[in-house]
Amino acid sequence: xxxxxxxxxxxxxxxxxxxxxxxxxxxxxxxxxxxxxxxxxxxxxxxxxxxxxxxxxxxxxxxxxxxxxxxxxxxxxxxxxxxxxxxxxxxxxxxxxxxxxxxxxxxxxxxxxxxxxxxxxxxxxxxxxxxxxxxxxxxxxxxxxxxxxxxxxxxxxxxxxxxxxxxxxxxxxxxxxxxxxxxxxxxxxxxxxxxxxxxxxxxxxxxxxxxxxxxxxxxxxxxxxxxxxxxxxxxxxxxxxxxxxxxxxxxxxxxxxxxxxxxxxxxxxxxxxxxxxxxxxxxx
DNA sequence: TACCAGGGCCTTT
DNA sequence: AAAGGCCATGGT
Numbered sequence: 001x002x003x004x005x006x007x008x009x010x011x012x013x014x015x016x017x018x019x020x021x022x023x024x025x026x027x028x029x030x031x032x033x034x035x036x037x038x039x040x041x042x043x044x045x046x047x048x049x050x051x052x053x054x055x056x057x058x059x060x061x062x063x064x065x066x067x068x069x070x071x072x073x074x075x076x077x078x079x080x081x082x083x084x085x086x087x088x089x090x091x092x093x094x095x096x097x098x099x100x101x102x103x104x105x106x107x108x109x110x111x112x113x114x115x116x117x118x119x120x121x122x123x124x125x126x127x128x129x130x131x132x133x134x135x136x137x138x139x140x141x142x143x144x145x146x147x148x149x150x151x152x153x154x155x156x157x158x159x160x161x162x163x164x165x166x167x168x169x170x171x172x173x174x175x176x177x178x179x180x181x182x183x184x185x186x187x188x189x190x191x192x193x194x195x196x197x198x199x200x201x202x203x204x205x206x207x208x209x210x211x212x213x214x215x216x217x218x219x220x221x222x223x224x225x226x227x228x229x230x231x232x233x234x235x236x237x238x239x240x241x242x243x244x245x246x247x248x249x250x251x252x253x254x255x256x257x258x259x260x261x262x263x264x265x266x267x268x269x270x271x272x273x274x275x276x277x278x279x280x281x282x283x284x
Numbered sequence: 285t286a287c288c289a290g291g292g293c294c295t296t297t
Numbered sequence: 298a299a300a301g302g303c304c305a306t307g308g309t
Contacts, residue, residue, distance in 0.1 A: 124304040126293050172290030177306080214306050236304075273295095288309085297300075 001078065003065055010065055012058040012073075017082035019104025020053040026105050026267050028224045030118050030131045031138070031149070041148060045111050047071055048148035062147055077106035085257060092254065094245045095261055098268035105263050108224065112192045113185065114152045115225030116207070119217045120177045133171045137178075140168060158182035177212020184210050200228045223259040230255055232262045237269040240276040 001014045024032040024040055032042040039050040039061070049063035049072060060068055073079050086103070090096040117137070122130045135149075141157050142150030159182035166175040184190040190210060195203045200222055207218040219233040232238065232250070242250070245265075250258050269276055 120306095122304090123306065124289095125291080126304075129292055132292090170291075173306085174290085212306060216305055286309100289307095291304105293303090295300105295302075297298100 001073075003068065005065070008061070010060040010063070010068060012060065012068060012078075013056065015053075015056050015058050015078060017086060017104060018053075018058075018076070018078065018106055019102075020051065020058065020076075022102055022104055022267070023076065023106045023108065026102075026263055027127060028108055028263070029110060030122075030127070030134050031152075043145065043148050043151065044075060044114070045071070046145065046151050048145060074109050077108060080106070082106065085260065088257070089254065089261055089264070092251050095251075095254070095264065098261075098264040101271070102264065102267045105267060107227065107229065107260050107263060109227050110225050111152065112196070112221065112225040113155060116181055116185075116192075116210075116213075116221050117152070117158075117178060119220040119224070120181060120210075120212050121171060121174055122220070123174065123212070123214075123217055125174075133169050133174075136169045137171075140166075155182045155186040159186040174212065177210070180211040181213070196226055200231050203228070223262075229257050229259045231259045233259075235266075237266055237276075238262060241265045241269045244276050 001012055004011050004013065020040060021034070024034075024042070029042075031044075032040050034040055035050075037052075039052045039059075041050050042048070047063070047067060049067070050061045051072075052059050060072070063072065086099050089099050118130070118134060121133050121137075125133075138150045138152060141153035141161070143154075144150050158178060161179065161182075163175050163179065166178065169175065171178070181190075185192060190206055195206050198206065203222055203226065204215070204218045207213050207221055208215065213221070216233055216235060219231050222228040222231040223233060234242070250261075254261055
């Protein structure tokens with residue numbers, strides 16, 4: 001990859017195995033917005049940018065070369081060798097189909113705290129509504145920024161709130177879960193920096209000590225927020241994939257990256273919903 | 285063990 | 298247009 005500046009925009013050239021739109025729209029993140037001019041606008045860790053893709057070129061504005069190198073490239077997972085990874089995935093016929101169906105999905109490296117809150121909100125919920133709740137959450141409690149949408153609210157700010165304060169979010173029963181997460185994280189009862197150093201099983205134990213974080217939410221946080229690439233969050237779609245397409249289990253040799261594979265399988269499953277509801281059709 | 289708790293989007297009717 | 302399904306966790 002190579003970075004050049006042109007007309008006040010920063011171009012990242014030579015980007016392969018990457019589809020920006022799919023990566024931002026596959027359910028792992030909730031704050032990016034597609035603008036009418038083709039740019040995506042997003043903020044993470046207090047850093048804002050606009051970015052769009054033209055084949056193998058990413059075009060950035062409202063950011064800097066330094067931030068692209070140090071923050072956005074790791075954020076988008078562009079420092080990982082997906083060519084080798086996907087070649088590896090393609091040794092499995094099912095996964096090969098899924099990767100070919102929607103190539104270019106990458107696992108983002110998101111902020112752990114934002115990921116924790118986002119997936120608490122995501123439980124028993126659908127994506128448009130999740131986005132709405134998170135947007136109201138950020139406008140209500142996030143610090144305004146020089147450019148772009150407000151920052152994600154800090155655990156400290158959230159822990160000073162009451163359930164009634166969160167009523168405008170219309171997050172239903174999840175409000176008290178958010179408060180418990182904020183209280184545990186801001187008090188140090190749950191230390192996200194430490195969780196990062198733990199193996200998945202121990203990290204999962206810590207995360208599930210938060211009220212409202214069960215195995216599914218914890219696994220989403222481990223994969224999307226802590227980059228634990230072997231963790232496979234089992235929602236209903238992945239359960240169907242397992243039952244119908246992998247009755248003998250996922251391939252062992254792919255287990256260190258099965259979380260990344262999960263993104264392709266999940267996407268594939270959602271777009272072949274009817275097939276997965278009738279196992280006989282798929283097996284044939 | 286089975287059910288319920290907010291709510292809203294989605295699919296099916 | 299209306300009805301029912303869906304969803305992850307904790308509490309009863």
